[in-house]
Amino acid sequence: METKIQYMVKLRRLAGMFLMVSALCSGCSEGFLDETNPQSVGFDHIKDLKSLTAATTGVYNSFNNSNYYGRTFVVSPELFGDNSFISIRNGGRYLGHDRFTVTNGDGYVTGAWTQMNRVVANANLAIQAGNQLTFPEGQRAAANQIMGELYACRALAWFDMVRYFAQPYNYTEDASHLGIPLVTEPPGVIISPSRGTVAEAYTHIVADLLRAEELLGSAKKNGYFNKAGAQALLAKVYLYMEDWENAEIYATKVIEESAGYTLLSNADYVASWGQKFSVESILEIGMLPTDNNGANSIGYLSEQGGYGEWLATKELYDTYSQTDIRRNLIVPGSRENAESEAYFIKKYPLGASSRDDNIKVLRLSEVYLIRAEARAELSKTQPDKAAGALSDLNAIVGRADPEASVSGLQGDALVERIILERRKELAFEGNRLFDINRKKMSLVHIQTNQIRTFEYPNNRFIMPIPYAERNANPNIQPNPGWN
Numbered sequence: 001m002e003t004k005i006q007y008m009v010k011l012r013r014l015a016g017m018f019l020m021v022s023a024l025c026s027g028c029s030e031g032f033l034d035e036t037n038p039q040s041v042g043f044d045h046i047k048d049l050k051s052l053t054a055a056t057t058g059v060y061n062s063f064n065n066s067n068y069y070g071r072t073f074v075v076s077p078e079l080f081g082d083n084s085f086i087s088i089r090n091g092g093r094y095l096g097h098d099r100f101t102v103t104n105g106d107g108y109v110t111g112a113w114t115q116m117n118r119v120v121a122n123a124n125l126a127i128q129a130g131n132q133l134t135f136p137e138g139q140r141a142a143a144n145q146i147m148g149e150l151y152a153c154r155a156l157a158w159f160d161m162v163r164y165f166a167q168p169y170n171y172t173e174d175a176s177h178l179g180i181p182l183v184t185e186p187p188g189v190i191i192s193p194s195r196g197t198v199a200e201a202y203t204h205i206v207a208d209l210l211r212a213e214e215l216l217g218s219a220k221k222n223g224y225f226n227k228a229g230a231q232a233l234l235a236k237v238y239l240y241m242e243d244w245e246n247a248e249i250y251a252t253k254v255i256e257e258s259a260g261y262t263l264l265s266n267a268d269y270v271a272s273w274g275q276k277f278s279v280e281s282i283l284e285i286g287m288l289p290t291d292n293n294g295a296n297s298i299g300y301l302s303e304q305g306g307y308g309e310w311l312a313t314k315e316l317y318d319t320y321s322q323t324d325i326r327r328n329l330i331v332p333g334s335r336e337n338a339e340s341e342a343y344f345i346k347k348y349p350l351g352a353s354s355r356d357d358n359i360k361v362l363r364l365s366e367v368y369l370i371r372a373e374a375r376a377e378l379s380k381t382q383p384d385k386a387a388g389a390l391s392d393l394n395a396i397v398g399r400a401d402p403e404a405s406v407s408g409l410q411g412d413a414l415v416e417r418i419i420l421e422r423r424k425e426l427a428f429e430g431n432r433l434f435d436i437n438r439k440k441m442s443l444v445h446i447q448t449n450q451i452r453t454f455e456y457p458n459n460r461f462i463m464p465i466p467y468a469e470r471n472a473n474p475n476i477q478p479n480p481g482w483n
Contacts, residue, residue, distance in 0.1 A: 046129035049139050049146070055126040056146050059153050060224065060285075062119045066296035067111025069285045069359045073160060074298055074430035075310060076108065080461070081432030082444045083316050083423070084345065087309040089338035093301065094310075100445055100454070104464035104482055112164065113466050117181075119157035123150045125186050141217065145226075148215030152225040152233065155208035156361075158182070159237055162201040164463050165479070168438040169241045171457065175199035178477055194475040202241055209234040220260045222277040223286035228258035232282045232362045235370045240438055244374040251371035254282070254364070261364045263399055270328045274349045274357075280364045287356035298359065299351020302428075304344060306352045308335065312343040312428070313446045319424055324401040326424060339448055347428045360429060365399075368392045369422050376414045386410050393418055396425055437461045 046052050063069045072094075078084045079097040086098040096102040102109060127150050135143040161180045169175045179201040181193040212230040220226060235250035254261070264272050264280045272278045276286070287297070300306035312330045320327035331344045348357040372392035379385035390406060393414075397404050409417055422435055436443050436456075443454045443461065454460070459481025470476055 046126065046133075048133070049135060049143055052126065052130050052133070052143070052146055055122070055129070056149055056153075059119055059122045059126060059150060062115045062122070063153075063156075063285050063359075064287065064293070065111070065115045066293040067108060068115040068119075068160075069361065069430075070287075070293045071296060071298040071301065072108045072112050073164070074359060074428070075301065076112075076463075077164075077430045077433035078428055079310075080443070080445070081436055082313060082446050083427050083432050084310060084312055085447045087311050087335055087338050087342070088448045089335060090309040091307055093307070098447060100452070100460060102460075102463065104467040104470070104478070106464075106466075109463045110466040110468055112463075113161075113469060116157045116161045116164075120154055120161075120183065121186070123154040123157070124184060126150050127154070128186055144215040145217050145221075148212040148217075148227075148230070149225045151208040151215070152212040152230045155205045155212065155230075155237075156233060158201055158205050158208070159233070159240075162198060162205070163240070163434050165465060166198050166201070167457070167462055168434075169198055169202060170438065170440070171198070175202065175241075178479065181476070192473040192475045195477050202237065205237055206234070209237065218259065223284060225283060228254050228261060229283040229362060231258070232367050235367060236362070239370050239374060240434075242377070244377045247374035248371055248378065251367050251374065254367045255371065263364055263368075263395065266325050266399055266402060269325050269399070270346075273329065273347050276358050281358075281360050281362075282364060282367070283360075283362040285359040285361060287358055289354045289356050292354075292356040294355055297348075297351055297355045297357065299348030299357040300355055301351070302345040302348055303351035304333070304335075306355075308344070310345060311335075311339065312345050314341070314343055315444075315446060316423070316427060317343050319420070321401055321404060323403050324424075326400050326427075329427075345428050365396050365425050366422075366431075368395050369418060369425065372396075373415065373418045373422075376418055379414070380411055383410075386414065389414060389418070393421060396421055400425070433461065 046055050066072065075094060076097050079086065079094055080100070086094055094108065096106050097108070127147065130143070130147050130150065158180065166179045167177055171177050175198040177198055179196045179198040182196045182200060182204055183191070183193055184204070209230050212225065213227060213234070216225060216227040216230055218227045231250050231253045235247050235254065238247035238250060260279070261282060262279050264278055272280070277284055295306070302308065302310040317327070317330045329346045331346055333342050333344055334340050335342045350357045369392070372389045375385040375389035375392065379389055390409070394405050397406055406417055419435060419439055423432060440456045442456060443458070445452045445454060459479065462479060464482035465476055465478050470478060
């Protein structure tokens with residue numbers, strides 16, 4: 001009998017057949033959306049549940065890429081914020097992000113754009129093929145699960161793209177500002193899509209997640225979406241839309257109705273970061289000792305046995321009390337010929353050994369904080385919601401530090417305390433820049449040798465549309481403030 005790891009490797013090899021042509025095209029000058037279905041050769045072979053499942057695994061593979069969740073999309077939003085910086089002794093990685101000098105030719109930004117669009121394009125092909133198949137009665141539940149995963153994957157890629165390349169939903173009153181290209185079907189011919197609005201992007205994201213919720217099963221499926229994963233992502237999407245009622249509803253579905261998830265104990269919290277698929281992890285991007293990003297992994301960037309150049313700020317370290325268990329995930333030390341006072345990130349502890357740290361995309365603790373924030377915002381007009389907001393906040397505060405609790409806050413002060421807790425709980429997980437931007441906060445940019453403050457709104461709180469895409473696609477509009 002083959003093991004789960006052997007089975008996963010076999011699936012990934014089969015999925016590689018579907019992705020081979022697109023991988024060869026990744027270095028081409030054409031914009032990714034401007035290609036003539038580079039993946040269609042493989043995806044034309046979707047003819048049954050087995051091949052549809054393999055194609056879906058291929059869709060997930062792009063999330064693992066070092067320019068997506070494998071590193072860039074986690075590191076970049078933390079560098080632009082106030083949680084981390086690049087050591088003065090470095091190999092030149094992410095310096096534009098660290099120095100707030102990203103250009104439209106930045107390779108990491110271009111790589112993220114490519115991988116996000118690759119998820120969408122491959123999901124489109126698989127969704128179209130899957131919708132054309134008729135499955136036997138005994139396979140319908142499994143087929144629904146796979147189709148639900150495809151809709152959820154496409155929604156996640158769109159959500160990530162609209163956060164990274166467009167201003168937040170509340171930037172304009174009706175979210176009519178520039179969003180992202182929205183291609184929902186394989187075009188079959190070369191196309192040059194323009195950008196829709198942010199409102200249109202969120203409409204598509206919500207629709208995909210509602211469809212995914214209908215199709216997905218409740219059973220926990222490590223490394224893949226299930227119903228709770230779609231609901232947790234939907235709660236986060238509604239939070240970004242400032243649809244507080246639905247954010248609360250969907251967070252509650254995950255917290256109170258989903259079996260198999262619970263907050264880790266204080267005693268188990270630190271060790272969980274070196275383990276796979278904890279009881280708190282709702283969606284986690286899986287890596288394998290034999291299938292990971294190697295020296296391009298996120299842990300290799302932070303671990304001192306690797307490059308070790310991604311460091312935490314002292315200002316973040318000082319936000320944790322001495323009895324807060326999360327303080328143990330930042331270790332004070334020094335770097336030879338660099339920072340005499342350095343703070344080492346320990347959320348990716350396998351980076352210098354097996355290099356296969358999983359990436360935690362959605363955790364139950366974040367869902368508690370989503371509901372806390374939604375309830376706190378609602379409490380401004382519905383005062384009875386404040387107690388629930390404090391209860392959710394204290395579930396996370398008290399787990400981290402049994403000696404701590406929050407009381408007596410309301411209104412904006414309560415919201416601000418929850419955002420601080422998001423910063424502390426979700427540090428180094430790729431959320432900080434987006435929280436700063438959607439809450440219209442000033443950005444305090446911290447490096448080894450300087451601290452600068454950038455005010456909201458700011459054109460540089462989002463990434464430029466890559467030059468390669470603009471050069472290939474005459475219809476793609478650049479972001480204001482970028483050449």
